[in-house]
């Protein structure tokens with residue numbers, strides 16, 4: 044029987060395994076060094092905050108794997124011999140494969156700051172990072188977080204629940220402004236500050252100080268200010284976890300380079316999820332997308348190819364979601380952080396600063412390009428349809444109610460939004 | 472692995488600390504409770520009205536101050552920080568203390584009311600007589616142990632309802648729903664029946680519907696209704712209409728939530744006082760299996776029991792009343808057979824194999840019992856007289872299951888143990904919700920990140936995530952529509968809705984967001 048080995052039991056690897064099993068009888072082995080069973084990385088924060096226990100993070104009960112004949116192996120792959128098709132584990136064991144799927148995920152960035160190796164300096168990506176965080180925050184009352192991404196804001200929220208003071212240093216002039224348009228970014232900055240986080244815009248880190256024994260004691264900013272702390276959260280992004288593959292025949296850049304069938308330069312070796320870098324991404328999509336949904340969609344697609352139904356990876360319209368303290372965020376289509384000539388944006392904000400939308404459209408054709416929505420839930424299927432149908436912004440606004448996904452009895456703002464649009468954009 | 476959990480418990484105290492205001496509030500509430508407890512020692516307060524007001528007042532005020540301090544100073548949002556660190560909400564020491572105390576309270580209430588001060592020969596004493604002033608005021612009689620229980624139950628729903636409203640104040644569905652359960656408890660379950668007593672009418676709570684209200688059709692109840700003139704007849708007719716007309720219509724339109732989380736008193740207590748324990752429900756498939764067998768067995772039990780008691784109430788001769796024993800018996804058998812036949816014929820696609828076998832098995836049992844009954848001709852069912860069966864039902868299901876286990880074990884098994892495993896009303900509504908209702912929880916395309924908040928906080932132990940991460944709607948008979956899964960979802964994936972029957976039960980193999988051709992291809996294949 045054909046043996047398909049998947050390295051990485053994250054969403055990409057597991058989705059792939061499940062879908063292979065649906066279509067074929069192959070022997071499937073999933074290897075991971077991180078955890079026995081698949082868990083939801085996106086929910087790590089909730090364990091630390093006490094919303095859930097570790098077991099709640101597992102989307103499938105433990106009997107699921109045996110029942111579906113998906114073998115799990117907890118081991119670290121040290122290197123791979125692509126000629127002999129063998130994996131070499133750190134325990135000196137070996138394993139043969141017929142087809143190999145690399146779904147090794149991400150590790151967090153370190154940019155060579157002075158002091159980044161001190162105890163108490165860490166990022167948050169893996170289960171081991173979370174365990175370390177528990178240890179590092181045992182006697183901690185002050186933390187500095189560096190880098191303003193989605194993991195940074197989650198870390199800030201986590202630490203606040205343990206009554207730890209947080210100073211948050213970001214490079215942009217408003218939170219996540221490298222992704223969000225300025226008004227949206229400002230809204231989120233306000234939200235973060237309203238939760239008692241000392242958020243510093245346009246501030247970068249210079250060095251981290253401390254000593255071997257006590258660990259970190261302070262962070263110095265680029266303006267020379269010293270901020271005393273016992274924890275430094277490194278949240279300046281993640282990069283593909285491919286160091287162990289570096290000196291091999293496998294073609295890599297930032298990530299593992301793959302073609303549109305998610306195949307690497309080596310036959311029968313594939314890469315999916317955070318670690319994969321598309322040589323030719325679809326227009327409007329990035330070569331590396333380190334998000335849950337991309338990992339899942341790649342897994343769904345590759346499973347087809349591996350079971351004889353060769354198919355290209357063609358993701359549909361972009362969508363994503365996040366939560367910034369109490370504000371939920373969803374996005375569908377493209378809304379640029381800094382729109383150019385071919386994009387105009389309409390922004391509406393509720394006066395209580397917890398709800399807002401930004402809609403992007405083409406100024407000449409009025410074609411709807413995408414939406415950011417904050418504090419108002421919207422329907423994915425509807426926006427997906429509107430994007431496929433290339434609807435105009437007028438249509439979107441006139442039918443916005445159809446797309447509302449808030450719970451029953453919620454106040455609706457479509458009328459107000461529509462009025463604001465008429466007043467601000469239609470009669471310039 | 473254990474490293475994580477061990478560390479968790481080491482740091483556990485930190486996030487769970489009580490503020491000064493919360494400590495003062497707890498003290499105030501505890502003083503109120505202490506006054507109540509004193510009466511158990513048979514201490515008699517000089518001015519009962521004053522002390523009763525003081526006691527209930529302090530409990531209420533304490534809870535209100537506590538809740539205000541806990542939630543009002545903070546921004547509105549999900550408030551589950553530290554739930555699994557606190558001993559009360561994570562099956563720790565305090566959970567067991569509260570669980571055991573509640574259980575003991577129920578045991579005394581049901582089987583040893585004399586310890587509460589019930590006195591068959593003279594005036595009551597103890598905690599029961601402590602409530603006399605309130606009872607006199609509302610229904611004109613001295614208090615009984617049930618009056619005491621009813622009052623405490625109502626107070627619990629009101630004060631913890633207030634706390635719940637603050638906790639979920641960002642969510643209007645939760646706020647309105649909670650006002651509704653508070654209203655139905657105070658008005659329908661507590662005041663209306665007591666006032667009816669004052670007016671010399673039968674004790675009647677219009678919102679307590681058969682089969683939850685299992686002795687509604689017993690001979691002594693029917694006799695009270697019939698001897699109470701027009702109002703009594705109206706009550707009886709309304710009860711029957713509730714079962715056969717109102718309930719099916721509302722459940723068709725809104726799902727079983729209209730009752731279970733908007734009206735019902737058991738649900739009301741679970742949603743308010745039981746809210747801190749909702750995450751304790753068991754989410755495994757194994758528990759789901761047990762649930763289906765146990766709850767439907769209770770339904771069969773109550774059906775057989777009710778048929779038996781009505782049978783023994785009726786006469787044999789058509790000259791007294793058109794509905795004779797035989798007509799009733801064969802009518803019931805016919806009705807049930809028809810009902811099952813309709814379900815199996817029209818809905819067989821939506822029923823799992825074990826559900827079909829179960830349904831047929833249960834029907835055969837009921838019909839066999841009816842036949843035994845008919846041919847043995849002595850009015851016995853399963854060789855017991857109808858009233859015996861009712862007594863057993865009252866003991867096993869009414870007291871042990873719904874009271875002792877249902878509420879006493881809140882801090883151990885979660886707040887909806889009775890509703891999930893035991894309630895025959897929930898079983899009927901659930902069957903209809905699964906098969907003939909517009910209600911479903913819609914999943915928002917491909918947005919689920921499988922985080923597990925929804926499943927963790929589902930009090931009915933539904934693994935909501937299992938559906939959401941497949942892009943599948945949640946159409947489960949046990950869902951009481953509390954809306955908490957939707958409220959705690961950090962990605963806005965879930966919405967409780969009443970909508971078209973078409974496409975209500977869907978199952979996507981490949982999720983929205985991926986290649987359209989792939990989705991079509993795979994989903995077609997799996998259909």
Ligand SMILES: Cc1cc2nc3c(=O)[nH]c(=O)nc-3n(C[C@H](O)[C@H](O)[C@H](O)COP(=O)(O)OP(=O)(O)OC[C@H]3O[C@@H](n4cnc5c(N)ncnc54)[C@H](O)[C@@H]3O)c2cc1C
Pocket residue numbers: 050051052053054055056074075076077078084085086087088118119120121146147148149167168169193194197284287315316317318332333334335336338364365920
């Ligand atoms: C805190 C946090 C919050 C996030 N929140 C969101 C969110 O809200 N929404 C969203 O879309 N995305 C979110 N993400 C991103 C998302 O979690 C990732 O994109 C996704 O988990 C990637 O899945 P994957 O399967 O590619 O890799 P991973 O889940 O990273 O799995 C890779 C696995 O491979 C194992 N592995 C790697 N190398 C080896 C080796 N040599 N030998 C053995 N095993 C190996 C790793 O240990 C790991 O278990 C979040 C990420 C983090 C860290």
Ligand code: SF4
Pocket residue numbers: 912928929930931932933935945949950951952953954955956957
């Ligand atoms: S599925 Fe959701 S609405 Fe239904 S009972 Fe569970 S938490 Fe409540």
Ligand code: SF4
Pocket residue numbers: 918919920921922923924925926935936939940959960961962963964965
């Ligand atoms: S539906 Fe929401 S709460 Fe449930 S697993 Fe998905 S994202 Fe989490």
